[in-house]
Structures are given as structure tokens and as C-alpha cells.
Amino acid sequence: MRELNELKAEIFRRSEEKIKERQRRRQRIVALCVPLCLCAVIVSALSLPRLFGTKEGDTEKLELSADVAEMAEINGGSEPDAISETEIAVAELRSKVGDVEQYEKITDKERASELYGLIMRMFRTTGTPGDPDGNPETQENREPSDSVVSHSSPAAEYTVTFTGEGGEKAVFYIDGDTVEDINGVSATLSSEVLENLKTALGLSEQ
Amino acid sequence: MKGSDVTPVSGGNHMDNGASSYRRFLDGDENAFDEIMEELFYSLVFFIDRYVHDVHAAEDIAVDAFSDLIVHKHRYNFKVTLKTYLFMIGRSRALDYIKHRKIISTEELSYHTDIPGDEEDLSEMLLTDERKRTVNGAIAGLPRDMRSVIHLIYFEDMTYKEAARVMKKTPKQVDNLLYRAKKELRTILGENGGLAL
DSSP: OOOOHHHHHHHHHHHHHHHHHHHHHHHHHHHHHHHHHHHHHHHHHHHHHHHHHHHHHHHHHHHHHHHEEEHHHHSSSGGGGGSSSGEEEEEEEEEEETEEEEOOOOOOOOHHHHHHHHHHHHHHHHHEESSSOOHHHHHHHOOOOOSSSSGGGGTEEEEEEEEEETTTEEEEETTTEEEEETTTTTEEEEEHHHHHHHHTTTOOOO | OTTTSSSSSSSSTTTTTTHHHHHHHHHTTTHHHHHHHHHHHHHHHHHHHHSSSSSHHHHHHHHHHHHHHHHHHTTSSSSSSSSHHHHHHHHHHHHHHHHHHHSSSTTHHHHTTSSSOOOOOOOOHHHHHHHHHHHHHHHGGOHHHHHHHHHHIIIIIOHHHHHHHHHHHHHHHHHHHHHHHHHHHHHHHHHOOOOOO
16 A cells, blocks of 8 residues: 555646646547538538529529419410310300300210310311411411400301319310311311311301 | 444544535645545545455555546535545446456456455554454455445445445435345354354
């Protein structure tokens, strides 16, 4: 066993060592933390503007999609394949011969669906995108407007509007032997097919 | 139950087991540390030796515990006596030492087998009472916790609460442990024809 004085000296020597070690540890931590903090600041400074940039992009996208939605609304969701046959609830027919305007509404779902299917089939079999012959008349027949009904060309003899159960609309114009949708997709019909269509629409008697 | 007839082991139980001396040491009185050393150092070594069975290792651990008092001056909050605080540190360090010693190879064990003299010197220095010496010889055969509780209550004159703080147990657990330890000791001492507790 050592003397108390020796032991006391040993205790103070060890405590000094421990204090130095503690200081060294603190310095090491500070030396490590300062660069880390700097890195964090630099990284955040670099990434923040990018984040803001992305947010602006998102806003633009949102605005763009809002525009598209508005356009779609104006067009009345008129893409021919936008409504399935089973969803058709109402078919409206407007005819304009000279100054005489007529209007008929078909609320029988089955009949309205049949009519829609018939027109769509005609598009599939005989339809051509846009104006295949570059016929200026076809181009003239399309007129941008803010409501579905008013899309009807003044030159079009008949305007057929189908309304889906969800309110979606598909509009077709029949002028002479041409059937055209609101997007300008048209189909030239043979007289036989046209007659069939008119019969189906109940126009042959008119 | 608690041996009120047992006299304090070392250094006289003056003041408050070192707390006031430590307060003076914090105020800059260097002699106060000597007082603490005189009062508590050897009894701490003796207590640690109950765990590590190596006086030199026990002394080293006690030096470490005391150096903690200087390094972390404000860690001791005066809610327990300084003796209790030091014994808590001592026990914790002793258990760490045992854990570490288990990891290292047996070379270390063969190294510290040739030091029986120091241990006897220490017990002779601290145990003035013949009865205590008899008990000290007998408790070596007890399990570790029982050894510690007998040491703290009978040799260090601690209360159940203080002993519980040191051993990280409840006073009730200490009471139960002491009861069982005494029972064991009676058997041992009876077999050896020694003094009954």
C-alpha cells in the first residue's frame, strides 16, 4: 500500500490528465462540428434556390393544367372517345335549314347510346383526321366558341350533342355528307350510310 | 438490526462523511482534500477489494474515483454523503474492472496472485475490533452482494438507505440481503467455532 501523499499526488496527476483529455475531446468535437456546420450551410444555400425554382415550375404547371382544363371545358370534353356508349344519357339534335331551327331531345338512354355508337363506328371505319383533302370549307366550318351548342357551325345542317351521365359532352356536326366532331376530325359518308344515320336520328322524315 | 454497537471503521465519523470538507475544497481549501483522503480513501480501497480481490487494483480504482472528484467538481450534488457518493463510484468502477478482467486472458490472473500481504495489512489497519476481523474472515465465503451489504452496514457503518444507494437496490432489498447474509454467516461462524452475530 502506498502512502497517502503518494496517492494524493497520483490522484492530482490523473485528474490533470483527465482534464487535458477532456479539453482535447472538446477541441476535436469543435474542429469536427465547425466544418460540418459550414457544409450544412453551403448545401442548404445551394439547394434552397433549387427548391424555390421547382416550386415556381410547379405553379407554372398548375397554371398550364388549369388552362388545359379550361380549354377542355370550352371544348365540352369533345374528344370522340371521351364518353363510352353506356354512359350516354341524353342526345340533343339541332337542325338549321335556312332560317328554320328545330330542336329535339332524346332522353331514352338506350336510343341515345345507340346513336352515339353508330356515329363512333362511322368515324372508325370512314373517318379521316382533320381535313384530308385540305378542303377549305371544312376548316371554315370549325369555329371556336365558349359553349358547346354555339360550336355549331352556321353552315352545318345538323348539330348532334351527346351528354354523358357525368355531364361530359360530345358534339358532332353533319353537313351534307360530312360528319365532323368538335376537334375537326371528319368523316365523309356514302349516301347510303348517311341515309342510315339520318334515319337513326329520325331526320329522314324532316 | 443495524449494528449500533459497531464502532466506525476508519478516520472517525466526524462531520458529515466528507461533505463539508469537500465544500471547503471547492472553496479553495487544499487541506480539505487531505482530510477527505484520510477519512475515506482506505475504506474505499477496502470496499473495492471486496469486489476485485486485488488490493493494488482496488487502490488504482480508488485513485480513479478520487480523481473524478477533482475533474467533475460539480457532479456531486451533496444530496448524499460524500462517502456514499465515492462508494457508488467505487462499486461501479469495480464492476467495470471485473467485466474487463473477464475479457482479457488468464495471464493477468497469474500476475496478481502474489500479493496476500497487502490485503492483510489493509484489514489490520482498518479493523481494530477482533469481532470485526472474525466477521471479515468469514464473509469471504459469501456471495458478492451479501459480502457488500455486510461490509457497508457493519464495517462502514452506513444506514440501509445509504447502502441501498451504493448497491443500487431498495432499502427493503438491502434488509432482505442482510438477513440472509447474517443467516449464512451464523452457519459459517458456528462451523468455525467463531463468534455468533
